[in-house]
Amino acid sequence: MKEELFELLLRLADDHLVLGHRISEWCGHAPTLEEDLALPNIALDLIGQARSLYTYAGEIEGKGRDEDHLAYLRLEREYRNLLLVERPNGDFAHTILRQLYFSVFMQAWWREAVASTDETLAAIAAKAVKESVYHVRHAAEWTIRLGDGTEESARRMAAAVDALYRYTGELFETDQVTDSLAAAGVAPDPASLKDEWDRTIAEIFAEARLELPDPRTWQQTGGRKGFHGEEMGYLLAELQYVQRAYPGLTW
């Protein structure tokens, strides 16, 4: 069980670190001053959640790896994040939709995890669930404004839906790790969250006048096994640069 828990914590932590890094790339580049504060604010939430998860993962592993080691000193193939979160920012519509897909999933996941039999995970979830509610609201409001906005914003939002839907199947994948943790009441079964996710996304899309993607769309996979897109290498190069250039550096 310990190995499975470590694997799960690493997956979650990697999701949050990588998405947090992606969102932080908007800092100083967001379309308005207001968004330039909102997006890094969300990035800080995500990176904060990643820190708690890495720290706990290091304790569970018991090999002396701390949060910095796990975040900065692993190779690309060792990262377990979803392909969705490493997708490049693209234009603002892509960023918003990526956030919506992920946050709607995580809000349900954290809500269930509050009841985890693992006390530390339950405590992390209790804090994170409040933050995820805000992330969903932010992404949903923007999705509605852009989808039901001008001709151009609607066109761009629809293009984002087209580009990103194939990365959502991975959210609900199960394997021996998720199965045994779900059976032990440690973590929610991701597949059990699919109906709620579909419903929430459908409601938001209806309000945004966006067409739902074809559910039979072929789905990408591989992130959980360490197979990443080519963009991941560039992301890690930037993310790890300081720690690689100055090993052991602390703030």
Added chain:
Amino acid sequence: MSKETTPLWEVFIRPRNGLAHRHCGSLHAADAEMALQAARDVYTRRGEGTSIWVVPSAQITASDPKDKDALFEPTAEKIYRHPTFYDIPDEVGHM
């Protein structure tokens, strides 16, 4: 983002229960809901508030700075209007 699609809003924050909402700045947003969200990010990130109001700036009618003399100066000359003008007997204590 044009001014037409993201008009200006004035933000008021109540720091604690029992106090009044105070004006703390302005921002651009598409509508009231978005303005409220932006206000949360721009003005309450360090625990400044327990409640936020947003008001479309266009709804505010303001005095003209040109009229400053006519509007505000006369009151300063009528010193009997100010509480410090009167001597208060010691027996009254704090008022």
